[in-house]
Amino acid sequence: xxxxxxxxxxxxxxxxxxxxxxxxxxxxxxxxxxxxxxxxxxxxxxxxxxxxxxxxxxxxxxxxxxxxxxxxxxxxxxxxxxxxxxxxxxxxxxxxxxxxxxxxxxxxxxxxxxxxxxxxxxxxxxxxxxxxxxxxxxxxxxxxxxxxxxxxxxxxxxxxxxxxxxxxxxxxxxxxxxxxxxxxxxxxxxxxxxxxxxxxxxxxxxxxxxxxxxxxxxxxxxxxxxxxxxxxxxxxxxxxxxxxxxxxxxxxxxxxxxxxxxxxxxxxxxxxxxxxxxxxxxxxxxxxx
Amino acid sequence: xxxxxxxxxxxxxxxxxxxxxxxxxxxxxxxxxxxxxxxxxxxxxxxxxxxxxxxxxxxxxxxxxxxxxxxxxxxxxxxxxxxxxxxxxxxxxxxxxxxxxxxxxxxxxxxxxxxxxxxxxxxxxxxxxxxxxxxxxxxxxxxxxxxxxxxxxxxxxxxxxxxxxxxxxxxxxxxxxxxxxxxxxxxxxxxxxxxxxxxxxxxxxxxxxxxxxxxxxxxxxxxxxxxxxxxxxxxxxxxxxxxxxxxxxxxxxxxxxxxxxxxxxxxxxxxxxxx
Numbered sequence: 038x039x040x041x042x043x044x045x046x047x048x049x050x051x052x053x054x055x056x057x058x059x060x061x062x063x064x065x066x067x068x069x070x071x072x073x074x075x076x077x078x079x080x081x082x083x084x085x086x087x088x089x090x091x092x093x094x095x096x097x098x099x100x101x102x103x104x105x106x107x108x109x110x111x112x113x114x115x116x117x118x119x120x121x122x123x124x125x126x127x128x129x130x131x132x133x134x135x136x137x138x139x140x141x142x143x144x145x146x147x148x149x150x151x152x153x154x155x156x157x158x159x160x161x162x163x164x165x166x167x168x169x170x171x172x173x174x175x176x177x178x179x180x181x182x183x184x185x186x187x188x189x190x191x192x193x194x195x196x197x198x199x200x201x202x203x204x205x206x207x208x209x210x211x212x213x214x215x216x217x218x219x220x221x222x223x224x225x226x227x228x229x230x231x232x233x234x235x236x237x238x239x240x241x242x243x244x245x246x247x248x249x250x251x252x253x254x255x256x257x258x259x260x261x262x263x264x265x266x267x268x269x270x271x272x273x274x275x276x277x278x279x280x281x282x283x284x285x286x287x288x289x290x291x292x293x294x295x296x297x298x299x300x301x302x303x304x305x306x307x308x309x310x311x312x313x314x315x316x317x318x319x320x321x322x323x324x325x326x
Numbered sequence: 327x328x329x330x331x332x333x334x335x336x337x338x339x340x341x342x343x344x345x346x347x348x349x350x351x352x353x354x355x356x357x358x359x360x361x362x363x364x365x366x367x368x369x370x371x372x373x374x375x376x377x378x379x380x381x382x383x384x385x386x387x388x389x390x391x392x393x394x395x396x397x398x399x400x401x402x403x404x405x406x407x408x409x410x411x412x413x414x415x416x417x418x419x420x421x422x423x424x425x426x427x428x429x430x431x432x433x434x435x436x437x438x439x440x441x442x443x444x445x446x447x448x449x450x451x452x453x454x455x456x457x458x459x460x461x462x463x464x465x466x467x468x469x470x471x472x473x474x475x476x477x478x479x480x481x482x483x484x485x486x487x488x489x490x491x492x493x494x495x496x497x498x499x500x501x502x503x504x505x506x507x508x509x510x511x512x513x514x515x516x517x518x519x520x521x522x523x524x525x526x527x528x529x530x531x532x533x534x535x536x537x538x539x540x541x542x543x544x545x546x547x548x549x550x551x552x553x554x555x556x557x558x559x560x561x562x563x564x565x566x567x568x569x570x571x572x573x574x575x576x577x578x579x580x581x582x583x584x585x586x587x588x589x590x591x592x593x594x595x596x597x598x599x600x601x
Contacts, residue, residue, distance in 0.1 A: 077509045080513050084516065087513070087516040092368075095368060095371065096375055098526045099372055099375045099376050099383060100376060100383055101383030105374075105375040105376070107376055108375055121371075237356070237360075240364060244363065244370075249370075250371045250374035251374055254374045255370060
């Protein structure tokens with residue numbers, strides 16, 4: 038290995054270490070802020086459980102129990118409680134991309150620290166990734182508690198051997214969602230009141246992602262739109278591994294599409310982030326509310 | 327302060343709130359469409375679980391097998407509750423963000439009058455939203471809402487909101503103390519979703535059935551669905567009307583007392599300007 042290549046690698050590793058440290062510190066900062074408001078933090082842990090229960094109780098009210106023959110006919114499993122609970126986990130991941138990551142920059146703006154963060158000697162996407170790391174850990178904790186409590190109430194039945202491949206699927210899906218979150222985060226820089234965009238997008242994604250129902254009950258145009266979302270493949274493949282949901286496409290197709298969507302959304306997210314970042318700096322509107 | 331001056335405060339606050347709303351017309355469009363859009367997952371879930379728009383199990387619990395009007399009515403009526411919760415309950419917190427809370431509290435006007443102005447504006451805004459939602463639901467989703475049913479429904483809605491605005495005023499007072507109320511508003515919102523029949527019949531579980539009896543929204547939704555879906559009139563609902571009246575008195579009085587206590591405690595502690 039010649040000297041210049043060695044220097045290049047050394048420089049690259051130093052930079053990567055620097056970025057990783059920044060990502061970790063951003064994650065720590067978020068935890069510190071959240072843990073300052075302890076009652077609010079505890080409330081936040083309970084929220085996902087409260088969100089999911091009306092869907093489960095509505096399902097029970099419709100069929101008069103926890104099994105549905107029609108669901109069995111559509112996807113090969115009749116246990117609506119396990120089906121909906123597993124689907125609802127993905128709402129947490131959607132929230133992570135649309136709200137936690139999407140509002141990372143807007144929050145800094147409210148706190149009056151956005152300019153200081155942007156002046157730091159790391160690229161802005163590093164900052165957004167720190168936010169992503171924090172919200173992934175936070176969502177993971179919330180989802181874990183949600184599953185434990187629902188399991189205590191309703192007794193979920195899953196194939197334990199499907200847990201490991203499910204985690205791989207979730208990992209792949211998260212990459213794509215990070216890209217999506219990056220795009221939303223940058224949009225808040227130009228739209229300012231970006232909550233409306235997040236609210237609208239989260240409404241649409243909650244409908245077309247097959248969370249509490251199979252993809253086949255959606256109108257055809259929604260089914261087609263759902264195929265562009267990583268959460269569609271995430272939720273269906275995880276349910277396939279854990280309760281044997283029939284997906285209508287192969288596992289290989291699902292993994293391949295998740296990889297493609299990951300590359301696509303990360304690429305789009307970084308590109309849009311870069312364009313908007315440059316535009317707001319040129320127009321001098323970063324400090325605007 | 328004489329009655330005319332007090333009335334002027336209420337009207338001025340009402341006008342201010344409306345002006346702020348009108349500055350964001352896109353929000354009106356959003357809030358008309360969003361509650362109906364949030365229903366779609368429940369419609370698709372129903373289709374997936376029962377294979378159609380009717381369910382016998384649902385009929386056993388609600389008296390009507392059709393779940394679409396059930397969730398539609400829940401979405402429309404709950405608009406009043408959630409707009410009150412955010413627009414009145416969270417309103418003083420909003421003033422903190424705008425940097426205008428100290429002016430309101432320090433002025434010779436009673437904050438209760440200011441909140442009354444906000445409440446009236448919120449009621450008007452929610453009514454416009456619900457009116458447009460009802461129009462869309464009748465035209466596109468087949469909700470059978472005839473003119474003869476509208477008047478009794480309005481009576482029940484009024485009985486619901488009077489008490490609820492009492493609760494919202496109490497909550498507005500509490501935000502002076504607890505400061506960061508955003509998350510708590512969300513939690514209250516989901517308590518309503520879980521323990522009142524907005525999206526599902528609470529009779530499905532003895533726990534939800536028992537707890538729902540403490541929430542006025544439960545009685546209002548049962549009454550409104552009985553009028554619209556089971557073609558009953560107000561005379562058949564005298565028991566529910568009586569319960570709502572009692573709840574209104576308790577919530578209005580309780581709301582006033584809690585607000586006054588919270589306001590005094592914040593002033594004594596000197597934490598009004600804190601975030």
